[in-house]
Each structure stands twice: as structure tokens, then as C-alpha cells.
Amino acid sequence: MKNISFKIDGRNCTAEKGQNLIEAAKQNGIFIPTLCHFKHLNPLGSCRVCTVKQNGKTLAGCTINVDEGIDIEVNTPELLDTRKAILEMMFVEGNHFCPSCEKSGDCEMQNLGYETGIRYTRFPHLFVDRIVDARPERIVVNQNRCIKCKRCIEEIFTNDGYRVFNFTNRGNKTVVSVDYEQEAKLSEKQAEHAMHICPTGSILVKGKTFSKPFGDRQFDNSNSDKNISLHDIKKHKSTNKKKKRIATTSLAGCFGCHMSLLDIDLGILDIIELVEFNKSPLTDIKKFTKRCDIGLIEGGCCNTDNIEVLREFRKNCDILVSVGECAIWGGLPALRNTISLEDCLKEAYLNSITSEEGETVIPHHEDIPKILNKVYSNHEVVKIDYHIPGCPPNANHIWNVVKNILFDEEYSISYPDFKYD
Amino acid sequence: MDRTFLLSTLWKYQKAKGFISENDILKIVKKLKISSIEVESVVSFYHFFHKKPTGKHTIYLNNSIISEIKGFNNVKIAFEKETGCSFNEYGNEEFSLFETSCIGLSDQEPAALINFHPFTDLTPKKVKLIIQKIRNGENVKDFSSKTKSKIQNTPSDDKTVIFRPYKIGNSIKAIHTNTPQQIIDKIDKSGLLGLGGAFFGVGYKWQSCKNNEDDAKYIICNADEGEPGTFKDRAILQHLPGLVIEGMILAAYATGAKEGIIYLRAEYQFFKDDLDTLIQEFYSKNLLGDNILGKKDFTFNLKIQLGAGSYVCGAASALIESLEGRRGEPPVRMWSATKHGYKRKPTVVNNVETLAYASRIIELGEDYFLTLGTKKSPGTKLISISGDVAKPGIYEIEYGTTIRDLLSIEMSQATSPYFVQVSGPSGECISPAEFDRRICMEDILCGGSFMVFNRTRDILQILRNFMEFFKEESCGVCTPCRAGNFILNEKVKKMQRGLASQEDVNEIKKWGNIIKLASRCGLGKSSPNSLIYSIDKFKEYYNLKIAPSNEFQNVEFDMEDAIHEFDCVIKDTQL
Ligand SMILES: Cc1cc2nc3c(=O)[nH]c(=O)nc-3n(C[C@H](O)[C@H](O)[C@H](O)COP(=O)(O)O)c2cc1C
Ligand code: SF4
Numbered sequence: 001m002k003n004i005s006f007k008i009d010g011r012n013c014t015a016e017k018g019q020n021l022i023e024a025a026k027q028n029g030i031f032i033p034t035l036c037h038f039k040h041l042n043p044l045g046s047c048r049v050c051t052v053k054q055n056g057k058t059l060a061g062c063t064i065n066v067d068e069g070i071d072i073e074v075n076t077p078e079l080l081d082t083r084k085a086i087l088e089m090m091f092v093e094g095n096h097f098c099p100s101c102e103k104s105g106d107c108e109m110q111n112l113g114y115e116t117g118i119r120y121t122r123f124p125h126l127f128v129d130r131i132v133d134a135r136p137e138r139i140v141v142n143q144n145r146c147i148k149c150k151r152c153i154e155e156i157f158t159n160d161g162y163r164v165f166n167f168t169n170r171g172n173k174t175v176v177s178v179d180y181e182q183e184a185k186l187s188e189k190q191a192e193h194a195m196h197i198c199p200t201g202s203i204l205v206k207g208k209t210f211s212k213p214f215g216d217r218q219f220d221n222s223n224s225d226k227n228i229s230l231h232d233i234k235k236h237k238s239t240n241k242k243k244k245r246i247a248t249t250s251l252a253g254c255f256g257c258h259m260s261l262l263d264i265d266l267g268i269l270d271i272i273e274l275v276e277f278n279k280s281p282l283t284d285i286k287k288f289t290k291r292c293d294i295g296l297i298e299g300g301c302c303n304t305d306n307i308e309v310l311r312e313f314r315k316n317c318d319i320l321v322s323v324g325e326c327a328i329w330g331g332l333p334a335l336r337n338t339i340s341l342e343d344c345l346k347e348a349y350l351n352s353i354t355s356e357e358g359e360t361v362i363p364h365h366e367d368i369p370k371i372l373n374k375v376y377s378n379h380e381v382v383k384i385d386y387h388i389p390g391c392p393p394n395a396n397h398i399w400n401v402v403k404n405i406l407f408d409e410e411y412s413i414s415y416p417d418f419k420y421d
Numbered sequence: 422m423d424r425t426f427l428l429s430t431l432w433k434y435q436k437a438k439g440f441i442s443e444n445d446i447l448k449i450v451k452k453l454k455i456s457s458i459e460v461e462s463v464v465s466f467y468h469f470f471h472k473k474p475t476g477k478h479t480i481y482l483n484n485s486i487i488s489e490i491k492g493f494n495n496v497k498i499a500f501e502k503e504t505g506c507s508f509n510e511y512g513n514e515e516f517s518l519f520e521t522s523c524i525g526l527s528d529q530e531p532a533a534l535i536n537f538h539p540f541t542d543l544t545p546k547k548v549k550l551i552i553q554k555i556r557n558g559e560n561v562k563d564f565s566s567k568t569k570s571k572i573q574n575t576p577s578d579d580k581t582v583i584f585r586p587y588k589i590g591n592s593i594k595a596i597h598t599n600t601p602q603q604i605i606d607k608i609d610k611s612g613l614l615g616l617g618g619a620f621f622g623v624g625y626k627w628q629s630c631k632n633n634e635d636d637a638k639y640i641i642c643n644a645d646e647g648e649p650g651t652f653k654d655r656a657i658l659q660h661l662p663g664l665v666i667e668g669m670i671l672a673a674y675a676t677g678a679k680e681g682i683i684y685l686r687a688e689y690q691f692f693k694d695d696l697d698t699l700i701q702e703f704y705s706k707n708l709l710g711d712n713i714l715g716k717k718d719f720t721f722n723l724k725i726q727l728g729a730g731s732y733v734c735g736a737a738s739a740l741i742e743s744l745e746g747r748r749g750e751p752p753v754r755m756w757s758a759t760k761h762g763y764k765r766k767p768t769v770v771n772n773v774e775t776l777a778y779a780s781r782i783i784e785l786g787e788d789y790f791l792t793l794g795t796k797k798s799p800g801t802k803l804i805s806i807s808g809d810v811a812k813p814g815i816y817e818i819e820y821g822t823t824i825r826d827l828l829s830i831e832m833s834q835a836t837s838p839y840f841v842q843v844s845g846p847s848g849e850c851i852s853p854a855e856f857d858r859r860i861c862m863e864d865i866l867c868g869g870s871f872m873v874f875n876r877t878r879d880i881l882q883i884l885r886n887f888m889e890f891f892k893e894e895s896c897g898v899c900t901p902c903r904a905g906n907f908i909l910n911e912k913v914k915k916m917q918r919g920l921a922s923q924e925d926v927n928e929i930k931k932w933g934n935i936i937k938l939a940s941r942c943g944l945g946k947s948s949p950n951s952l953i954y955s956i957d958k959f960k961e962y963y964n965l966k967i968a969p970s971n972e973f974q975n976v977e978f979d980m981e982d983a984i985h986e987f988d989c990v991i992k993d994t995q996l
């Protein structure tokens with residue numbers, strides 16, 4: 001094969017003529033994110049996270065074969081943002097509850113979320129009710145997580161050459177469906193192959209998903225310095241005169257994020273010398289007594305009280321930070337968002353197995369908050385200035401952000417500190 | 422595996438029983454040796470195929486924006502009332518009601534297809550009568566509407582190209598005096614551009630098909646006319662179908678193709694028999710078949726393939742997928758159709774109107790054609806005008822005509838036009854400030870759809886209708902179009918509810934551009950166009966739609982709306 005030269009972002013590269021751009025870029029040390037791209041398959045060109053420009057024209061990188069003199073752009077601000085946006089679209093189109101997902105840590109899509117630094121999605125979550133199909137013999141297909149990349153469709157065949165997966169419907173109703181008859185013919189090994197090639201947690205093999213524990217998985221890079229160095233805090237103690245004020249609250253959350261706040265162990269004693277906590281469960285101050293520099297919000301809004309508290313925070317804090325997945329987009333409480341409120345309430349209070357007919361009511365009283373039609377993310381209710389992902393977020397991550405906001409200190413979040421689970 | 426018969430077979434089952442059963446699918450599966458899910462994936466892609474039984478009478482009511490402004494809602498309610506069925510829910514043994522995208526009758530809206538026979542200019546009263554007649558056992562076909570569109574305008578002084586007298590075989594005679602190359606040269610010289618929306622040079626396309634040597638080649642006529650508001654292809658196929666067939670014959674002669682297919686959208690099947698009859702006449706006159714007009718070795722056979730309800734199948738590459746019995750997903754393009762097209766053979770796909778013009782150009786001479794129109798777009802063009810005009814219908818205009826002329830008292834007689842949508846939802850919206858723009862290559866091209874809206878129409882309602890259309894018609898294969906159009910539609914809804922800020926308006930533009938940039942095919946690449954354009958062109962309107970900012974620095978949360986459901990549940994369960 002002939003060697004050719006071409007350009008990526010102005011850099012000279014060489015590769016074999018006709019080689020796939022993704023591979024060619026890799027050989028030249030340039031990473032182009034991909035999801036549907038799969039070694040020997042014809043380019044699927046479905047996910048579009050590999051969007052690049054060839055001589056000014058946008059194309060899916062995985063569909064390009066390199067040729068002499070072509071000029072490729074990969075890491076321009078526009079393209080970086082476009083690729084990130086496409087990933088965000090995938091997150092909002094499905095229902096990705098990473099903390100409860102079997103694939104978490106092994107998920108290519110989640111990994112790209114970390115790589116591209118998605119803290120929150122610019123798009124509203126769509127919360128479409130999607131099915132989990134457990135009817136197949138060996139596998140379970142969880143439509144909440146499928147990104148319609150087509151890998152399974154093009155790769156998984158029975159020994160006698162029949163397709164097992166295919167798209168059905170079209171438009172936004174497109175789903176991957178299973179041919180039950182063919183699926184039953186798959187061997188355990190073939191089924192596991194399907195699970196492994198799926199870039200998300202959509203295809204699972206019954207009884208096989210936890211073979212590797214969380215924390216030890218492909219994308220779970222270990223975290224070497226788990227605690228904040230005390231030195232780091234002390235440094236600010238000497239330079240900082242006036243104490244800054246912080247307020248915190250937990251709305252529709254589980255207090256896990258607050259636990260994570262406390263995860264800085266002894267560091268909390270040093271922090272107390274730098275900052276002063278106003279309204280917060282940590283101080284048990286119920287009402288704002290002074291204006292605060294920063295408000296940390298855990299949890300989203302599921303009832304009218306959450307809304308009031310959040311609005312009060314907006315009025316009393318200069319900077320508001322959504323801490324954790326629930327605050328950012330609803331998180332686990334938003335599991336109910338694909339179901340109507342009426343069904344939820346009836347299931348919980350009237351039709352549950354322990355409730356006797358006619359004996360139970362849905363709690364309501366003028367003194368108790370009303371339940372909202374869905375769980376809202378905080379930035380749907382008030383302006384939020386920053387988002388810290390994670391369920392719960394890593395203590396280092398929270399500390400780094402707070403430090404940045406209060407002391408203007410530059411910071412970066414290392415890969416292991418960036419998590420959705 | 423040859424699956425080209427799949428669409429027709431599915432139609433056979435669909436028509437026989439009103440749906441495609443598991444058993445039908447198994448029969449196909451056996452024959453093709455593929456898994457059932459593959460057939461199901463095709464069945465579920467097309468709007469007119471059903472996996473659940475439909476009633477004896479299926480009613481497809483057009484939900485395009487033109488239908489909407491002409492009374493869609495009342496007609497819909499009337500259908501539900503008279504039949505006792507709800508839309509999109511399969512109904513009962515007697516009736517099934519479905520909404521459907523534009524059915525190409527925009528000059529006669531609201532319109533519906535009942536058992537695929539057209540019923541136009543519907544009113545609640547008319548609906549009542551129709552359902553009564555059906556209940557009385559009358560044959561639907563016998564009292565269906567006449568649909569031939571009015572030709573409202575042709576250019577003066579012998580400048581008319583299409584709508585002039587037609588004599589069968591007139592243009593094909595040219596094969597006696599011209600070599601294939603000469604035919605292509607003439608088309609090339611005339612500067613004819615494809616009229617299906619992409620405006621690609623026709624001469625160039627034919628030439629490259631000719632150059633690609635192969636044992637088989639195909640000419641495909643794209644009669645899928647799916648862009649809402651367009652009905653010019655239907656007008657040609659109803660008024661002068663011979664021109665289109667002759668265009669195909671000339672293309673075959675020029676390129677060396679021996680087979681042709683007219684891909685006719687399912688919505689137009691009510692005149693398929695007329696087309697078949699005409700094709701037979703061509704055969705009997707030796708204008709089709711072997712040794713056409715005595716020319717040795719010039720063989721060309723023609724047939725019609727029915728589509729099954731999918732806008733994206735109008736895109737040439739998806740159309741070929743559809744013909745080959747697959748879902749209409751535009752493939753990742755590695756080759757052009759003129760190299761590896763239908764059955765991987767060199768293929769020309771041309772629009773109905775394009776082929777009609779090609780045959781007129783050969784008949785009248787390219788020099789004559791070049792005297793008309795503008796420098797870059799010679800000749801005339803057919804425009805289908807609908808909406809708030811006194812005279813909806815077909816307009817043959819010389820290129821260079823202004824939008825103002827089209828709206829004028831001499832032409833369509835628009836009443837206080839305010840928002841003009843040129844080239845359909847995937848095209849561009851035009852504000853009154855731009856009415857002097859000219860329809861031509863030098864200024865703004867028009868694929869054929871020209872929808873006029875007056876001052877009383879709400880712009881967001883129009884745009885919402887467009888977004889719903891794209892959301893429904895996206896093939897679903899790529900993320901930006903499948904998810905992006907859904908998301909944009911949510912944004913429009915939010916604006917309609919009065920919960921949008923200036924930031925939302927800016928985001929529509931940004932997000933729209935991401936969809937345009939990253940989508941795989943022309944559908945996604947053009948779907949946000951109108952939304953994006955409208956923001957700059959109708960600034961005053963958007964300014965009125967933006968909610969004033971509040972102390973929470975966010976206007977989108979609506980407390981009343983958020984607790985409404987809870988209040989209702991409590992009220993209901995307390996009884
Ligand atoms: C989403 C989409 C829909 C299209 N629909 C049609 C159509 O209904 N009819 C048509 O002739 N061309 C349609 N086209 C354009 C075709 O892809 C193709 O350009 C055309 O059929 C070529 O013929 P022409 O060069 O004669 O215009 C569509 C394109 C796209 C991307
Ligand atoms: S781990 Fe992956 S598939 Fe699972 S919820 Fe998270 S993003 Fe989705």
C-alpha cells in the first residue's frame with residue numbers, strides 16, 4: 001500500500017492510502033472520539049460524535065478514507081463543541097442513570113462524557129418512557145440506554161447467518177428490537193460478545209453483568225491522592241483575611257452530597273477557619289442571616305418547598321452551584337419522570353400491596369408541600385452558575401470548585417475526580 | 422439477496438387484509454432466508470404499513486401547516502365524531518383514522534385520502550356526508566374528488582415551456598438525428614438543473630452515468646414529492662405525464678440504461694392506473710420496449726414502484742434503499758448513484774419535473790430554452806402556490822420573477838402576506854422586506870413549494886408544524902437529526918408557552934446549527950433552516966414572545982403548570 005501525507009489541524013501526518021481516518025489519526029497521535037465506529041464493520045456513520053471537517057466540509061470522521069493532501073480539522077472550538085453537543089443529545093434522549101447502571105465504569109459513552117467534560121447537558125432531558133425488554137433467552141435490552149449506534153445490528157449474527165437485532169419504527173421512535181427466535185440460538189459466548197460490543201449498558205447478559213466490580217473497571221482510573229492536602233488549605237488561611245460565607249442545602253437529594261462534603265475529614269476544621277457556614281444542615285441555621293458568597297445545592301426540585309428554598313438561595317447567594325446529579329438533572333428521583341404523576345401517586349399510596357382499599361389517601365394538606373408534575377433540575381428553576389457532576393461528587397472536585405470560586409485559584413479536575421456515579 | 426420485490430409484496434398483504442400479519446412476515450422470511458426482525462424493521466419504517474388490523478376504511482388526514490390553517494382541526498373532530506373513532510388509534514372494524522404528512526394537495530386543503538382515494542376541500546359538513554355515503558355502502562372511488570390542479574399562470578409570448586400542447590413521441594423522435602452524446606450535450610448546454618430540490622446539473626449527471634460502463638444501468642424517476650406544500654410533480658403527472666416518460670426514455674438513450682422505474686409516492690396511487698395505461702400506450706406505439714422507434718438495440722422498459730409513506734425516501738440515496746427493499750435510511754455515502762446506484766449499477770435519479778423539462782428541451786431546442794430566464798438559471802420553473810392566496814395552484818414562471826409578482830393581483834392574489842415559506846419546511850422563510858427577491862439561481866431558488874401566510878397566522882405555530890414534521894419523518898439513524906429535532910421542537914413548545922428568554926432564542930440558532938453541521942443527510946442538514954432564518958427575519962415577533970426577566974434570573978419555570986397535575990389527582994381521588 002502506498003503511503004500518503006495529509007494534514008490534521010495543520011499538522012503533517014502520514015498513513016496508508018485509503019486507511020480509515022480514525023485509525024490513521026490514532027497512528028499519528030491524534031484522538032478522534034467515536035462510538036459507533038467498530039473495527040471491521042463498514043462505517044456505520046450513525047452516532048456522529050466523530051464529526052470533523054474535510055477541506056471545510058463537515059463529515060463523520062469514521063466514514064473518511066484518507067487520501068493524499070486532504071486537510072482535516074478535528075480540534076477547532078466549533079468541532080469540539082459540536083461533538084460534545086451530540087453526546088449531550090444522547091444523554092438527554094435516553095434515560096442514563098449511571099449510578100444504577102450495570103455498565104458504569106465500562107461504558108464507552110460515559111467515558112466520552114468524562115473525556116469531553118460534560119458537567120451538565122445544555123439540552124433539557126426528554127424523559128421518554130422506554131422499555132426494558134427481558135423476554136429474550138439470554139439477554140436483556142434496556143432501551144433507556146441505547147444510543148442506536150447499530151453495532152449490534154451489524155455485528156451479531158447466528159451461526160446460520162441470521163440477524164438478531166434490528167431497528168424498528170423511525171424518527172424519534174426508532175428503537176433496537178430483538179428477534180426472539182434468533183436470539184435463542186445464540187451461545188452464551190455470542191451473547192456476551194453482544195454485551196461487550198455495545199458501547200452502552202443497553203445489552204446485558206442475564207447473570208453476567210457484575211463480573212468485574214465497580215472501581216476496577218476499564219474507565220475507573222484509580223485515584224491516587226484521595227484527600228485534599230491540608231497544606232493546600234493552610235496556604236489560604238494565611239493569605240485570606242475576611243471570611244467567606246457559604247450556604248448549603250439538600251433539596252430532592254439523599255444527603256449523599258453533603259456526606260461527600262464532609263469527606264474531607266479533618267480538612268473541615270481548617271476550612272472552618274477560612275469560611276463561615278450560614279444557612280446549612282451542617283450548622284442547623286434555618287434562615288439566611290447574611291448574604292452569602294456561595295450556595296451549594298444538593299438535589300433537584302420535586303415539590304413546592306424545594307422551589308421556595310431554591311429561590312431563596314438564588315436571592316441570597318452571589319454564586320449558586322448545583323452539586324451532584326440530582327441537582328444537575330434530577331438524578332435518581334427523576335426515575336419517576338417517565339411516568340405520570342398520577343400513576344406514581346396511585347401506585348405509592350393507593351394501589352400498593354399493603355394499602356387496603358378505601359383506607360388510604362394520597363397525603364395532602366395545606367401545610368405540606370405539593371408534589372410537582374416532574375422532578376426539575378435546578379437550572380430549570382433559577383440561574384445556576386456552576387455544576388459539579390457525580391453521584392455523589394468526589395470531595396476533591398467540590399473543594400477544587402469552591403476554592404476556585406472563593407479564591408480565584410486556577411484549577412483542573414483530574415479524570416478520576418470526574419464521575420457520574 | 423434480491424429484496425427488490427419486498428415493498429410490493431408488503432403492499433399486497435397490506436391491501437388484502439388491511440395489515441401485515443405475523444404469518445405474512447413469516448412467508449417472506451422463508452423466501453428470503455432472513456430473520457423476522459428484518460422484515461419488521463421495514464414494515465415499521467413506512468407510515469402506510471400496519472402490523473395491527475385496520476378498519477375496512479382507512480382515512481389519512483393531512484396535518485400539514487396548510488391543512489392546519491384551512492380548517493384541519495374542525496375536520497379532524499368531524500371525522501372522529503362521525504366515525505366514533507379516535508385518530509392514530511386504529512379505530513374499529515369499520516374505520517381507522519390516521520394523521521399523515523402533506524399529501525400533495527395543498528391547493529385543495531384540508532384533504533384526506535380514504536382508502537387512498539382523494540377527498541379535498543373538506544369541511545365538517547362534507548365529512549358527515551362522506552361517512553354517510555360510506556355507511557350506505559357506496560364505493561369510495563366513485564365519489565372521490567377531482568384533484569387536477571389549476572394551471573394558474575404561464576409566461577406570455579410563447580415563453581411557456583411545460584404547459585404547451587403535447588403530442589406523444591414528439592421529443593423522442595430526436596434519437597433518429599442525435600447520438601446519445603449529442604443528447605447529453607444539448608441538455609448540458611441548456612444548463613438544466615435538477616428540480617427535486619438539490620439543483621444539480623442534469624447534463625453532468627447523465628454524462629457520468631454514461632461514462633460508467635456496466636452491463637446494466639437504471640433510470641429512476643423520483644416521484645416521491647414529499648416536501649410539504651409541493652404539488653407540481655403531481656400536476657405534471659396528471660396533466661402531461663407523457664413528458665416525464667419521454668424524459669426517461671431520452672435519459673435511457675443517452676446513458677445506455679435499459680430499465681426505468683418511476684418511484685411513485687403512495688399518496689399518489691389514485692392515479693397510478695392512468696399512468697400504467699399511458700405506459701401501455703407507449704409500448705404499443707413502440708416508444709417503449711425493444712428497438713424503440715426502430716432503433717436497433719435501443720431497449721427500454723419502464724415500471725412503477727409504489728412508495729409506502731416516508732418523506733426521507735425522496736432523498737435519492739434513501740430512495741434506492743427503499744427500492745431494494747430496505748428501510749429508507751440514507752446510506753453512508755461512498756459512491757455516487759451514477760457509479761453504484763440501484764443494485765450497485767450506474768443509476769440516474771431525476772425528479773419528475775426535471776425529466777419533463779429534459780424532454781421539452783430536446784423537443785424545442787436548447788437555444789430556445791436559453792433565451793428564457795436568467796443567465797445562471799435559464800428557462801421556466803413550476804411553482805406550487807398555496808396558503809393565504811385567492812388563487813392557489815400551479816404557476817409556470819420565467820426564472821427571475823420576483824416574490825412580489827407571485828403574490829400580486831395578476832398572479833396568486835395574496836391577502837396581506839407576511840410570512841412566505843419558499844421550498845417547503847426545509848427551505849427558507851421570507852419576510853415582507855424581501856419580497857423583491859427573485860426566484861433564480863442568482864438570488865433565491867425555489868424547489869416548488871411556495872406557501873403564503875398572512876398577518877393573522879402565528880409564526881411559531883407554523884414553525885412548530887415544520888418541526889413536528891421533521892421529528893416524525895427523520896429516518897432515525899443519526900443522533901443530531903433524530904434527537905436534535907425532537908429537542909428543538911420542545912424548545913418551540915416552550916416559546917409557545919411564553920417561558921422563553923433571549924437566551925432560548927439564541928440557543929435555537931446555536932442548536933439548529935449543530936444539527937445542520939452534524940447530520941448525515943439532507944433532511945437533518947436542512948430541518949432547522951426555517952427556525953434559524955425566522956429569528957433574524959422576524960425579530961419584532963420574537964421580541965414580543967420573550968418573557969421579561971425575573972429576580973431568579975430564569976423565566977422558564979411555571980409553578981402553576983407544575984402543580985396542576987397534583988391538584989387534579991387530589992381532586993379526583995377525594996370523590
Ligand atoms: C430529505 C430529502 C427529501 C427529498 N425529497 C425529494 C422528492 O420528494 N422529490 C425529488 O425529486 N427529490 C427529492 N430530494 C432530492 C433528491 O435527493 C435528488 O436530489 C433528486 O431526486 C435528484 O433529481 P434532480 O436532480 O432531477 O432534482 C430530496 C432530498 C432530500 C435530502
Ligand atoms: S453507564 Fe453508560 S449506559 Fe449506563 S447509564 Fe451511564 S452513560 Fe448510560
Ligand code: SF4
Pocket residue numbers: 145146147148149150151152153176197198199200202203
Ligand atoms: S443496543 Fe447497544 S450496540 Fe445496539 S444500537 Fe443500542 S447502543 Fe448500539
Ligand code: SF4
Pocket residue numbers: 733750751894895896897898899900902903940941942943944945946
Ligand atoms: S439526517 Fe435524519 S434523515 Fe438523514 S440520515 Fe440522519 S436521521 Fe436519517
Ligand code: FES
Pocket residue numbers: 033034035036037044045046047048049050051060061062063
Ligand atoms: S463513530 Fe463516526 S459516526 Fe459514529
